[in-house]
Structure formats: structure tokens, C-alpha cells
Amino acid sequence: MGSIFNLQQVVNGLQLGSIYALIALGYTMVYGIVRLINFAHGDFYMIGAYTAYGAFFLFNAVLGGSGLPMAAVALVLAMLASGLVALLTNRLAYRPLRYKPKLSSLITAIGVSMLIEYLFSALPFIGPSFRAFPEILPSVPIKLGQNATISTHALIDIGVAAVLMIGLTILVRHTTLGKAMRAVSQDKDAAKLMGIDVEKVIAWTFMIGGAFAGAAGLLAGMTYPRIFPFMGILPGLKAFIAAVLGGIGNIPGAVLGAYIMGVAETFATAYNSLLGEGIAFAILIVVLLVRPRGILGEKHADKI
Amino acid sequence: MLSVKNLQVNYGRIAALKDVSFEVPAGKIIALIGSNGAGKTTTLRAISGLEKPSGGTISFKGKDLAGVQSHELVKLGISHVPEGRKIFPTLTVRENLELAGWTVKDAKEVKRRIEEVFTFFPRVAERVGQLGGTLSGGEQQMLAVGRAMVTGGELLLLDEPSMGLAPVLVDEIFDKIVALNKLGTTILLVEQNAAEALDIADFAYVLEVGYTTISGSAKDVADNPKVREAYLGV
Numbered sequence: 001m002g003s004i005f006n007l008q009q010v011v012n013g014l015q016l017g018s019i020y021a022l023i024a025l026g027y028t029m030v031y032g033i034v035r036l037i038n039f040a041h042g043d044f045y046m047i048g049a050y051t052a053y054g055a056f057f058l059f060n061a062v063l064g065g066s067g068l069p070m071a072a073v074a075l076v077l078a079m080l081a082s083g084l085v086a087l088l089t090n091r092l093a094y095r096p097l098r099y100k101p102k103l104s105s106l107i108t109a110i111g112v113s114m115l116i117e118y119l120f121s122a123l124p125f126i127g128p129s130f131r132a133f134p135e136i137l138p139s140v141p142i143k144l145g146q147n148a149t150i151s152t153h154a155l156i157d158i159g160v161a162a163v164l165m166i167g168l169t170i171l172v173r174h175t176t177l178g179k180a181m182r183a184v185s186q187d188k189d190a191a192k193l194m195g196i197d198v199e200k201v202i203a204w205t206f207m208i209g210g211a212f213a214g215a216a217g218l219l220a221g222m223t224y225p226r227i228f229p230f231m232g233i234l235p236g237l238k239a240f241i242a243a244v245l246g247g248i249g250n251i252p253g254a255v256l257g258a259y260i261m262g263v264a265e266t267f268a269t270a271y272n273s274l275l276g277e278g279i280a281f282a283i284l285i286v287v288l289l290v291r292p293r294g295i296l297g298e299k300h301a302d303k304i
Numbered sequence: 305m306l307s308v309k310n311l312q313v314n315y316g317r318i319a320a321l322k323d324v325s326f327e328v329p330a331g332k333i334i335a336l337i338g339s340n341g342a343g344k345t346t347t348l349r350a351i352s353g354l355e356k357p358s359g360g361t362i363s364f365k366g367k368d369l370a371g372v373q374s375h376e377l378v379k380l381g382i383s384h385v386p387e388g389r390k391i392f393p394t395l396t397v398r399e400n401l402e403l404a405g406w407t408v409k410d411a412k413e414v415k416r417r418i419e420e421v422f423t424f425f426p427r428v429a430e431r432v433g434q435l436g437g438t439l440s441g442g443e444q445q446m447l448a449v450g451r452a453m454v455t456g457g458e459l460l461l462l463d464e465p466s467m468g469l470a471p472v473l474v475d476e477i478f479d480k481i482v483a484l485n486k487l488g489t490t491i492l493l494v495e496q497n498a499a500e501a502l503d504i505a506d507f508a509y510v511l512e513v514g515y516t517t518i519s520g521s522a523k524d525v526a527d528n529p530k531v532r533e534a535y536l537g538v
Contacts, residue, residue, distance in 0.1 A: 179399050180406065183392045189354055190390035193406035195378030195455055 007148035017262025018161035022216035023239035024254040026209025032249035039109040042236015048078035079211035086210020120229035133225035151227025247297020335501040338511035348439035352482035383457030389448040393437025397534035421450035442473040498535035
């Protein structure tokens with residue numbers, strides 16, 4: 001390998017960043033609306049990966065073969081499953097604690113996360129060990145100039161993330177639900193006085209955030225084809241750091257933070273693979289020291 | 305239309321409202337006056353379900369409001385302009401108004417009501433594309449009343465509409481309140497600015513440290529020597 005800076009690493013970084021971005025969005029949306037860091041969010045990503053795995057497995061057994069249409073169906077199923085688990089988590093664990101001290105929900109979030117992880121490990125048809133994710137779509141490299149390639153998987157990761165993020169932007173900016181989400185994140189009481197069912201809007205937010213994490217789970221399974229019940233922990237933490245880097249609660253900030261993280265991580269990994277794992281936390285420390293509110297974050301003096 | 309009886313609200317161990325009772329007959333303007341901390345805002349928040357009463361009853365058109373959630377009150381016909389306006393700062397003026405139409409299923413009806421607000425408050429129409437947070441205090445108050453018009457309640461709860469406004473603007477806002485009342489909206493007005501409030505109200509109640517003490521027609525209350533001394537400064 002010649003110089004550390006090369007196009008290949010940028011491509012890999014954008015691919016990884018796309019997956020982080022899809023996870024980070026859920027963190028930031030939920031934080032924006034209920035001021036909760038949902039530590040179970042990484043597990044929604046894991047659930048997406050397992051749902052896709054199960055879907056592929058069934059397709060292969062029943063229909064045989066693979067291909068793009070199946071990947072699309074698996075994507076929808078993964079998003080639905082993760083979205084529903086997110087919805088249930090909110091309803092069963094967080095909603096009863098909504099007006100209790102913040103620390104209660106935070107600790108509950110950690111508990112929910114562990115519950116999901118160990119429950120999946122204990123389930124006989126899932127189990128604690130690694131599983132190889134089936135190759136549903138072959139990864140074909142496409143030449144990008146002299147010494148870089150972009151794989152079809154990378155194109156799918158970046159493309160799916162882009163489409164979902166554009167969809168989210170339209171939703172938040174232009175739909176009534178999106179306006180309500182922004183209103184609720186600014187002032188819950190005022191939103192109630194407008195007749196907005198605040199709990200319904202919060203539920204939607206959890207579901208959309210969960211669905212995005214589910215999509216990331218499928219993409220990650222296809223790209224890094226090894227899944228296990230604790231696979232959500234590290235990407236979840238890194239995506240959370242990405243959200244903090246961009247300014248937690250800020251949607252474009254989460255995406256920006258995620259791409260910075262993705263690129264930083266691939267460059268650091270190219271230099272030294274252990275450094276790659278640690279760079280996220282180095283970034284977190286620097287952000288907290290230099291600009292605690294993040295790149296695009298607004299100033300506020302909220303305690304978590 | 306609205307009947308509040310022996311209302312009590314506690315914040316933790318502190319009693320904010322101890323015994324508050326009053327009636328709001330349909331079609332009238334009722335003023336609830338009192339000094340800072342008397343419990344005026346708490347009273348309105350309790351009516352809107354934002355605070356949970358620990359005693360007493362609130363009923364609206366004969367229906368007991370206990371257990372009714374805040375967002376459902378809009379559908380029942382209660383609109384609340386909260387203390388400090390509570391405009392959504394990063395939403396545009398139009399978006400603020402559109403959200404107020406949340407419970408109205410018919411999009412055309414929401415549009416019609418927003419147009420009505422624009423005719424009623426031309427200043428709001430001029431600012432339609434601006435973010436709510438960039439409006440002046442007076443414009444925000446007009447937008448807040450405009451939002452309540454879009455929610456379309458028969459009863460309008462107004463919390464300190466004069467707060468922080470220049471006297472000219474206070475007059476303008478109060479003229480609009482009277483105009484709204486003439487259009488058929490019943491108004492419960494909470495004010496520290498007793499003189500202005502008593503000027504437009506039909507009936508008035510004085511709220512003192514969690515109790516409704518003096519009540520009567522606005523004119524009688526304004527002539528009450530205690531009120532004159534404590535609230536009107538004459």
C-alpha cells in the first residue's frame with residue numbers, strides 16, 4: 001500500500017459511513033423528540049440483520065436462488081421487524097417512564113439492550129454463535145480510475161442509505177407527521193394544545209428510527225457477512241458517537257457525523273486495524289472537549 | 305359552558321391551587337385576574353389537562369374533563385393560547401398554523417381557516433414564510449391566537465396575551481379578542497394587566513394565592529375598593 005490517503009479508502013469509508021448514518025439517524029431522532037439516548041438502538045440493527053438472514057433462508061429453501069427482488073423483500077421485512085421491535089420497546093419500556101427522571105429511562109435502555117441480546121442468544125434457532133450471512137447478491141468490483149474499485153455492494157449500501165435519507169428528509173420537511181415531529185421535539189405542551197397526540201408522534205419516531213437501523217442491519221450483513229446477537233453493540237456505539245459528533249438531535253448532523261466517522265475509521269484501520277476500532281472513541285473525547293454540542297448542534301443545557 | 309368547581313392542583317407538596325371555582329357562560333368574556341404566582345396559569349393548564357388536579361371538577365358543556373387528555377380537548381372545542389405564546393421557533397409561520405389544523409381531517413377546511421387568520425391578522429400573513437422564532441413579540445402573540453383560531457375551539461383560553469408587549473400592541477390584541485368574541489368565541493382571559501382585562505370582560509374573578517376571592521360583573525369588580533387598590537393602582 002502506497003500512501004495512506006487514497007481513493008479506495010474514501011470509497012470504503014463512505015460505504016461504512018452509510019451504515020453508520022442509517023443507525024445514527026434513529027439515535028438522533030429519538031433523542032430529539034424525547035431526549036433519551038436509546039441504548040437498545042444498536043440491537044434493532046442486529047434484529048434487521050437476523051430478519052434478513054431468516055428471510056433469505058426461507059427464500060432459498062422455498063423458492064431457490066437469490067437476486068435483487070429477494071434482497072428488496074428482505075429489506076422491507078428487516079425494516080418492518082426492527083421498526084416493530086422499536087415500537088414495542090417504546091410502548092413497554094420507555095412510555096411508562098416518560099415523565100419520570102431521565103436516568104430511569106437511560107438505565108432501562110441499557111437493560112432493554114441486554115435483554116434483547118441475551119434473549120436472541122438464548123433462542124434455539126438463533127443462538128449465541130456467529131452465523132455466515134448468505135451471499136444473496138454477488139459483489140462485483142467496478143473499476144474507479146487506476147487503483148480503486150467500488151463493489152456493487154458498496155453501491156447498494158450507499159444507494160439504499162441515500163434513498164432512505166432523502167425519503168426521511170421529505171417526510172420531516174413536508175409531511176404533517178414531519179412537522180408534528182419537529183413541533184413535539186421543540187415543545188410537547190404546545191404540541192398537545194394544537195391537538196397533536198404526542199405519544200403517537202413519538203411512537204412513529206421510534207418506528208422510523210428502528211426501521212432505518214433494520215435496513216442498516218441487512219446492508220451490514222450483506223457487506224460484512226458475519227452476524228451474531230451482540231453485533232449491534234459496537235456499531236451502535238459508533239453511530240451514537242457519530243450522532244454526538246454531528247450534534248445530537250440534529251438530523252443532517254447525524255448523517256455528516258456518520259460519514260466523517262466511516263471515513264476516519266477506514267483510514268485508521270488501513271494504518272493499523274486496532275487504531276480503527278479505537279478512533280471512534282478518540283473522536284468522542286475530542287468532540288466532548290472541543291465542541292460538546294457537535295458540529296451542527298444547537299446550544300442547550302440539557303442533562304441526559 | 306365551562307364550569308370549574310373547588311379545583312385543587314399540587315406541585316409535589318406545594319399547593320398551587322387550593323380552592324378555585326368559576327363559571328364561563330357561553331358567548332361571554334370572562335377575566336381571571338391576579339398577581340404573579342396567584343395560580344392563573346396553573347388554572348388554565350389544569351383545564352387543558354396539562355396539570356393533573358388533585359381535587360375538584362372541571363366540566364365543559366356538561367362533560368366532566370377528568371382523565372381527558374390534552375390533545376383530545378381540542379376536538380372537544382377548547383383552544384388554549386399558552387403563556388409565553390409557545391410558537392414553534394424553527395417552524396415557519398405557515399407550518400405553525402398548519403399544525404394547529406392537526407385534528408381537522410379536511411385539508412380544504414384547514415386552508416380556509418388559515419386564510420381567515422390572514423384576514424384577521426394581516427401582519428401574520430406578511431410573515432408567512434418566516435420562522436416562528438424570528439417574529440416580534442406582538443407578531444408571535446397574533447400567530448398564537450391565529451393557531452387557536454385554526455384549532456377552531458368554541459372556548460378560547462388566553463394566558464397573559466399582553467405579556468411583554470408595548471401598550472399600543474396590547475390595545476391591538478385586545479381589540480382582536482373582542483372581535484373574536486363577537487364572532488361567537490367564548491373567552492376565558494387570564495391577565496396580570498387587570499385594567500385592560502376588566503375593560504373588555506363581562507364577568508371577572510380575582511385569584512389570590514390559590515383561591516378565587518372576589519367575583520362579579522367586570523364593572524363591579526373594577527369598582528371593588530380592594531381590587532382598585534391592589535390591581536388597578538388607583
